[in-house]
Every structure is written in structure tokens, then in C-alpha cells.
Amino acid sequence: MSDPAALLRANRRRRAIRRGILVASIPVLLVALAACVKVLSMYAFAYASAAAYATGDYPGTSAAARGQEPVNVFEPWKAPFNVGVGLTAAGDLDGGRAAFEQALALATGLEQCAVRVNLAITLERIGDRAQAAGDPQAAQTAWQEALLVLREAPEGCRTPEADENSPDPDQNMEDTLDEEERRLREKLEQGANPTPPEEPEEPQQSPTEPEGLEEIEDLLQQGQDERDEYHEGDEAPWTDRPW
16 A cells, blocks of 8 residues: 555655746746747838838838847848848938948858848949049949959859849849949949040031020930930949848
8 A cells, every 4th residue: 555645745746846847948938939029020020121112111111120130140131231221222322331231241151142232232322422423533442342342242142042042032143243243344444534525516506597595405405315314324223122
């Protein structure tokens, strides 16, 4: 016959063990719960960032992306990348550059491909801005930095795997890299060998029939249209959409 006291002691030991296991598992459960909440919030902020970008709300793009930053141990480079997309699209090129550089420092392997392309585009726009402001030296420096960013891209950036890791799955990363490099080389060559301004031609006017005001305005408008068409071809492309 079993000893009741022994059975009681055994039951107490089992309850103590179960209680100890439960107490020890609480931190693990809390960490797992926090991880689930973080993952869900990452998806929520990423969706909000992409939705804001799609509607042209670029400040909202950056604001939503900043929600991805706290305790981001899963894909830490995506938050600054999305911030950079919003800032650059909003015209804050210096802020966009800083965000993309932060993303590049956190990215590894094929993660770097899209970051480098977008950083190069932002640097190209910074160079375009300097050129338009009459500072060709600063423009050359920015374009050279952009070209270096592209040339240091991993070889894997020219593979189908890189396309799959792009924010735009339909994007051909190799073609994108080649096109951006071509644009930058052309701008650097044009800056190193600027075309001298053409001497304005003397207007041919009849001594008895001077040009009318409307005709002069038409010629000025035609020249402006031609300059606009020329500069449109040199304008840097847009950055990618957020992840």
C-alpha cells in the first residue's frame, strides 16, 4: 500500500517543477510575442510607406518608413532605404543620400544592388542640381561618386537573383546598372569638355518691314521648347518604390 505522505510529497514536487517551467518560459514567450508583433508592424509600416508613395505623399512615405526603424533586427537596411526613397522623391536629395548610405552600410550581398542604384540616382540628381546652379566642379564630384557606387556593386547584381530581390520584380538590374553608368559617363564627359556657347546670329530684318512682336515671341517660345526637350533627356530617373 502506497504511503500517502510520499504521494503528497511527490505531487508537490511535480507542481513545483511545472511552476518552475512555467516561470522560466515566460521570458521566452514574451520574446516570441514581441517578435511576432515586430514582424507584423514591419509589414504594416512597409505597406503604409508603399501606399503613400503610390499616391504621391512622399513625406508620408518617409514617415511610415521610420516606423520600421526601432529594434529592426530582421532586415535593418529596408527602413533607411524606404526613408531615402521618400526623401529623394520629395526633393530632399541630401537627406535621401544620407538615408541610402545608411542602408548601404547595413545591407549585404544582393541586398546592396537596389540600394546602390538608388544612391547613385540620388547622387546624379545632386550633380544635376549643382550643374544647374552654376557649380560644374561640384557636379563632377557628385557624378564621380555615383559612378563609383555603381562600380563597387557585387557581381551578383547582374544576375536574375538580383532582379528577384529588387523592389520592382520586373526590373532588369543589369540593364538598370548599365543605363545609369552610361548616363553618368556622358555627363562626366560633357562636363570635362563643355560645348562653347554659340554666337548669336544677327537677326535678318528688312529695312522697310521689321519683325512683328508676335513673331519674336513665337521664336522665343520655340527656343524654350527646344531647351526643355533637351534637358528632359538628361534628367535623372526616379528612385525605386519602397519595399
